[in-house]
Amino acid sequence: MTAPATISSEPQPAIAVRNIVKRYGSFEAVKGVSFSVAEGEIFGLLGPNGAGKSTLIRMMTTLVPITSGTAVVAGHDVAKDSDAVRRMIGVIPQALTSDPDLTVEENLSIYAKLYSVPKAEREKNILEVLEAVDLVKWRGAQTKTLSGGMRRRLEIARGLVHNPSIFFLDEPTTGLDPVSRIAVWEMLDNLRKTRNLTMLITTHYMEEADKLCDRIAIVDHGTLVALGTPIELKHSVPGANVVEVHFDRETNQWQERLEGLDGVTSVQAESAGFYRVLTSSGSRTTMQLVELAAQLGETLTSLSVQNTSLDDVFVHYTGRQLRDEQVKPAAFTMPPRPGAQP
């Protein structure tokens, strides 16, 4: 079941993508994706590596030519008026691309000049963005002396130095430790509020998408498979809870028996004796499970009940986990860019 991928009916969306396609030879990296992002919204593109997220963001930011379809960003057609688009957007690429030999301030100054920020405003803008990302006291430090989290904050500052109205962030927290990641989330949320920014973020961290994004599009194999708010997406999955159960031994009847319990909407075998059960009533299913195991004389190694997560949403729509190691090998894989964060 695929959630409807429709163009928003809101007037003048900040980003409107219609049936966008990207082909590399015979390989179709993006297959007719459509969505729109409202002004001031944080929109997440969620998907595993190789799903087409970066290609989508690169098409919207004029970095990669669109094969077919249209993308309108800040009221300008990306293919026809790319220069106008570039003036309106800030882009944070996946890799850390600020010059390590230059100081924080020099990096920002160079980019302010590249965006033709008038000299009178340049100093003010640089100071403002440095304050926004909490790097004022590091303004004179060479970029190579900064930590990974600070360098990511510098990248964000660099993307804001010309006061864009739309901000594209390609996996902004990849490679960061959990503390730095949370700091970046807080900073982005704060920036959205103070600068009324529209943000489009690609990520493969479900927690990040859940915490930051107003709406999420799940992309897999170049196709948009689901679109909605995190709550809508979770509700779109049958079953309000997930029961994870581990039996001490595997029998071929477990799947059938679990599917027969009250309220159960789907059962997934994760590994030998380990099942994820989607159910409308976690407590009832748990009790029935314990009783069933007792009747059969089987031992439960572990049992847990959780609310439905985006992980479950992804599993529901794509039939697989949103973990890199479980991504099926695609027919064509884009070679990794040297210097890109793993």
Added chain:
Amino acid sequence: MSRMFAIVEREMRKFFRSPTLMIMSLMMPLMQLVIMGNAFGGKIVGARVGVVDYDHGPEAVKLREAFDSIAVNIKTFSTVDYQDEKQVREDVRTGKIDGAVIIPAQYSRRVYSQDAPVIGFVTDNSDQFTSGSLEAEMQLVVTALTTPAIQPRLASSIALQIVELYPYVNYMKFLLPATIALAMYISVMIGGGMLYIDDKARGVHEGYLVTPITKLELVMGMNMAGAIKAALAGVSLTVIGSLMAGLGVIFHPEALAELFCLIVVTSIAFNGMMFLLMVRVDDPLVPRAMFGVLNTLLFYPSGAMYPIAAFPRWLQAIAIVDPFTYCIHGFKAILLKDGGFEAIQFDLLFLFVFGIGTLLIATPLFKRTL
């Protein structure tokens, strides 16, 4: 325009933040100048020449006195006496001595009777430089001994009078133009080749491409920065190299202006060529792999070390389109000959047209997208 200068500013700041890179890019040509300048083109000193004297007559004594004179004055060789011709030949063959003079029996008598006197010289011609020097020295000795003590009033033989236009050019001076060209090439190879591709691979260009900078501004900015870096290398090497080689031409304002013009157009030409070669390259290993190949392909056919006239036709064809040829010719014309603007005007024209031409070809090939 300000966006173009932002690219230049970034490149120059980066360049001056890496003093090690700056120094190392100048070190190799300077080392080449010092080592090759001293290793090549020197005079042979202290060679050992065996003498087998079967004559022992007055003319043989005169010959040996001439050898002794060489041994104590210009010191090209000293002599070692041998009794046996066979032994002296064996010692030349095994490298114990560098050559041998055989004074045959009846040598003095044949000199006095003007009966075609001959002395033998056994030489190790596997080392052409040493054998050539010894042969030349022996020839001078023989010529001096055969010159009549009293010159005839009317000379019957034709004499060649050699007029040297320039002061003696030692090998270090001869090598300086090639060294300057090499320093500029290395600067372009590092700045315009390796760092350009490294920046591309690190995503720095991706950062540029999302800004409103135009393709032309980006290309011009990167090339201007590359040309400035090459020109700085050229100026540094010209000054340091000239001082090391003892060339005072850099203190003449007119020559200095000519040198500056030549350095600027050479920088444009080298940088344009490198940008054309690298414009579609993405793999950081490619410029590194190309470094040696290009160096050999461009440097040696240029007449930097050997005259182009001595090359086979196909190598001469490479020399014609090689910017090194014109760069080195120009530097030689100014540094060694003080030939003035007229001597370098074709070099300046070729290098300028070459630089602009390669940029014009490369610009459409430059992709504004990933």
